[in-house]
Amino acid sequence: MRIQARLAERSLDARAEFARFLDGLEKEGAVVSFTGLARPRTPDGEPVDALCLDHHPRLTSRSIEQIAAETAERFNIAALLVVHRCGTVQPGEAIVFVAAAALHRRAAFEAADHAMDRLKTEALFWKREEGPSQSRWIDPTQDDHADRARWND
C-alpha cells in the first residue's frame, strides 16, 4: 500500500499531483480525488484577500500523516495521497488535495471522504481569513463536526 502525506509550503498543483498519483498505479480500477480551493468570500459574503494557514514545524506534518495512515488502515485501498498547503493561500488556489485508489470504487470514495472529514477537524492548522477591513481566525463549523461524527463507530 502506498501512503503519502505531506505539506506544501508554497504552491499545490492539483493536476500535477493527480497525474503523478495515476502514474504510480498498477491494477486498481477506481481512483477518487478531491481538491479544496480557497474561497473568495467569507460565509457572510465579505471578500477574502488571502487565507493564512499557521502550522507547527513538526506536529502538523505528523497530524496529517497520522490521518492518512489511519484512513489507509480503515479502508481497503491500494494508495492514498494527502497534500496540504501551509502559509498564505490566495483565493482560487488549492489548499488541499486528496487522492485514493482501490480495486473498486466504494473504498476509494469512502477513504477520500473520510480523510477530508478528519483533515477538516483534526489537522494541526490554525487558519486566518484576511480581508480588506479585518482578519478572522476560523474554527471548524458545525457541519465539519457533524461530518466527522459520521465516521465514529
Add this chain to the structure above:
Amino acid sequence: MRICFFGRLGDRIGRTLDFSVTQPCTVEELRAVISSRFPESRDDLASGSTRVCIADQVVPEDHMVEPDDEVDILPPVSGG
C-alpha cells in the same frame, strides 16, 4: 525557557517568548503566570482545549517545566 504560541495566541502574544520563572513550576502554573502577563489571552490560555507540548508531546497539567524547556502552546485547531 522559550515558549512558542500558535494561531490566535501567536497573533496576540507573538510567535516566541523567552520566559523566565523564578522557580520550577507545573504546566498549570505556567499558564497562570503567562496569563498574568497577557491578561487578554487568559481565557485561551486557561482553556482545556489549549494544549501544551514539550519536545513535541502533549504534557499534563501537573508536568514540571524545566528552565531550559522549549514549550509549544497550541490553541484549538481550525483544521485543514
